[in-house]
Amino acid sequence: MYTFSSKLKTFSFALMIVGLLGVAYGFLSTPSSVEDVKVMLQESGAHGEVAQSNEHSASDKVQAEENTHSTDEHATHVFHLLKNKPWSALYVALFFFFMLAFATLAFYAIQHASQAGWPIVLFRVMEAITGYLPVGAVLLFVFFVLSSLHMNHLFIWMDPEVVANDELIQAKSGYLNVPFFLIRAAIYIIGWVAYRQYSRKLSIAQDNASDLTNYTKLFKSSAAFLVFFLVTESMMSWDWIMSLDPHWFSTLFGWYVFSSMIVSAITTIALITIYLKGKGYLEFVNNSHLHDLAKYMFGFSIFWTYLWFSQFMLIWYADIPEEVTYFVTRFGEYNLPFLGMVALNFVFPLLVLMNSDYKRVPWFIVTTGIIILIGHYIDIFVMVMPATVGDQWFIGIPEIGSILFVLGLFIYVVFTTLTKAPLLAKGNPFAKESEQYHY
Amino acid sequence: MSNKVVQAMYNDDDILMDAVKAVREANHHIEEVYTPFPVHGLDKAMGLKGTRIAITAFMYGCVGLAFAIWMMNYMMIQDWPQDIGGKPSFSFAANSPAFVPIMFELTVFFAAHLMVITFYMRSKLWPFKKAENPDPRTTDDMFVMEVAVDGDENELVSFLEKTGTVEIKVTEKHY
Numbered sequence: 104m105y106t107f108s109s110k111l112k113t114f115s116f117a118l119m120i121v122g123l124l125g126v127a128y129g130f131l132s133t134p135s136s137v138e139d140v141k142v143m144l145q146e147s148g149a150h151g152e153v154a155q156s157n158e159h160s161a162s163d164k165v166q167a168e169e170n171t172h173s174t175d176e177h178a179t180h181v182f183h184l185l186k187n188k189p190w191s192a193l194y195v196a197l198f199f200f201f202m203l204a205f206a207t208l209a210f211y212a213i214q215h216a217s218q219a220g221w222p223i224v225l226f227r228v229m230e231a232i233t234g235y236l237p238v239g240a241v242l243l244f245v246f247f248v249l250s251s252l253h254m255n256h257l258f259i260w261m262d263p264e265v266v267a268n269d270e271l272i273q274a275k276s277g278y279l280n281v282p283f284f285l286i287r288a289a290i291y292i293i294g295w296v297a298y299r300q301y302s303r304k305l306s307i308a309q310d311n312a313s314d315l316t317n318y319t320k321l322f323k324s325s326a327a328f329l330v331f332f333l334v335t336e337s338m339m340s341w342d343w344i345m346s347l348d349p350h351w352f353s354t355l356f357g358w359y360v361f362s363s364m365i366v367s368a369i370t371t372i373a374l375i376t377i378y379l380k381g382k383g384y385l386e387f388v389n390n391s392h393l394h395d396l397a398k399y400m401f402g403f404s405i406f407w408t409y410l411w412f413s414q415f416m417l418i419w420y421a422d423i424p425e426e427v428t429y430f431v432t433r434f435g436e437y438n439l440p441f442l443g444m445v446a447l448n449f450v451f452p453l454l455v456l457m458n459s460d461y462k463r464v465p466w467f468i469v470t471t472g473i474i475i476l477i478g479h480y481i482d483i484f485v486m487v488m489p490a491t492v493g494d495q496w497f498i499g500i501p502e503i504g505s506i507l508f509v510l511g512l513f514i515y516v517v518f519t520t521l522t523k524a525p526l527l528a529k530g531n532p533f534a535k536e537s538e539q540y541h542y
Numbered sequence: 543m544s545n546k547v548v549q550a551m552y553n554d555d556d557i558l559m560d561a562v563k564a565v566r567e568a569n570h571h572i573e574e575v576y577t578p579f580p581v582h583g584l585d586k587a588m589g590l591k592g593t594r595i596a597i598t599a600f601m602y603g604c605v606g607l608a609f610a611i612w613m614m615n616y617m618m619i620q621d622w623p624q625d626i627g628g629k630p631s632f633s634f635a636a637n638s639p640a641f642v643p644i645m646f647e648l649t650v651f652f653a654a655h656l657m658v659i660t661f662y663m664r665s666k667l668w669p670f671k672k673a674e675n676p677d678p679r680t681t682d683d684m685f686v687m688e689v690a691v692d693g694d695e696n697e698l699v700s701f702l703e704k705t706g707t708v709e710i711k712v713t714e715k716h717y
Binding site: 458 | 600
């Protein structure tokens with residue numbers, strides 16, 4: 104049995120408190136009115152040309168009026184973007200840690216459905232990570248309810264005023280409307296959490312079982328869950344991320360989000376496994392298990408790049424205005440994170456984890472894993488931010504505070520779940536294969 | 543040193559694996575093992591060195607990538623620039639997304655094909671090559687372990703007989 108060390112517990116609470124302070128700072132530092140934003144813009148000097156005098160007095164007046172009008176509009180726009188900023192920061196962090204748990208659940212179900220032998224010794228680690236799924240999913244749901252109450256304006260299609268002036272969103276309103284959105288979110292979350300709790304119960308029951316009924320049920324429910332997962336994961340990514348840009352669409356978006364999720368999830372499994380091994384637990388996990396996890400990290404990093412590029416290349420080639428706008432913003436205002444994450448998520452893991460021997464060395468996996476997690480945080484950041492905060496993005500106190508807060512919560516929930524059951528799942532007919540696993 | 547070898551036959555891969563381990567422990571030199579299918583872990587049990595084909599694969603991949611970059615630049619930018627889909631080919635960088643699939647495919651193509659050719663050459667396999675396996679049954683259901691005779695031949699034979707062999711033969715190895 105694992106005991107949650109008080110050091111780690113204190114650490115997770117410290118993260119939560121520091122994070123909360125950062126989040127609070129983010130909310131308190133948003134400008135309170137459009138006037139504030141105007142002053143801010145004036146001070147930054149970016150729009151100083153308004154004050155320029157003109158020789159022709161008649162046209163000058165008209166020009167000045169036009170300028171004032173557009174500055175007003177611009178300031179209002181920036182005001183809304185800045186208002187969205189702390190919300191977006193929180194949303195990206197909430198989604199990021201939710202997806203770690205969510206894709207771990209999918210990975211876990213794949214292992215059961217395929218009756219894989221090697222990962223059985225890692226099941227309890229995976230179950231601990233998915234312990235965060237109910238918490239993370241409910242937090243996201245609360246976030247969506249707040250959005251639907253117009254506490255924030257991340258989802259512009261939730262704003263009746265926007266919809267009234269937007270024919271494209273009107274045409275999509277049969278799908279993109281607040282009640283249906285919340286009902287869908289509730290269905291997804293109930294389905295995922297139901298499988299998570301059910302599989303966990305069966306897995307623990309199998310520990311002391313004398314027959315294989317729990318195991319068989321686990322196999323069947325995992326296969327059924329995977330069908331549910333594939334459909335709902337795709338729809339979840341349209342609802343929760345793609346609808347932030349309600350005019351834009353990509354047919355492989357669900358896969359793209361999935362690739363980001365699964366590689367981050369496997370990385371998390373590897374990192375927590377290595378941490379526990381370092382603390383003297385999980386003595387039955389050998390470096391062949393780590394090797395397999397690292398192979399998945401390597402392979403899914405390439406898979407992510409493949410989808411990242413596929414989505415880009417088709418849109419780049421067709422060059423249809425309503426599609427390319429997505430990449431125009433990302434290549435323009437988000438150039439550094441958008442291209443930088445390719446280095447973090449593709450080039451780095453490709454070169455470091457290519458060698459077979461390096462995949463067995465813990466510190467190689469940890470280094471690459473941290474880089475991968477940072478890279479995929481940036482990936483989610485670049486999926487969300489352009490639509491919600493536009494050119495006002497920055498990774499500052501609100502963003503880092505949000506990460507720290509949710510990370511603290513994640514660590515607390517995951518390691519608390521870890522203490523609830525023995526670290527080795529017993530009773531699986533292939534358990535011996537996993538314990539003796541040697542490649 | 544004589545070219546004499548003992549050929550011990552086995553009809554099961556698990557027995558073979560145990561035999562290989564026992565022979566190595568007794569410090570006899572295993573010349574070669576012939577099996578009808580790849581036996582998992584046999585290379586490690588025999589103490590063979592790890593393959594270096596992965597390193598060659600990486601190098602071949604780099605060659606393929608470089609070749610593709612050169613080829614696309616020559617074809618599409620230098621030799622015959624065209625306007626395809628409103629994307630005039632006057633700059634490699636501006637058109638590079640369209641070249642990435644070719645770069646990827648040629649990297650894989652070079653790595654895969656040259657790796658196979660390297661493997662054949664390294665294994666001394668080429669057309670009209672005479673089969674090296676000492677007994678045709680090794681292509682069906684038999685496993686043969688060839689152990690070099692170094693010292694007392696009878697002792698070695700009696701030692702091998704205890705490892706679960708079904709047939710044993712002492713013969714001259716022809717190189």
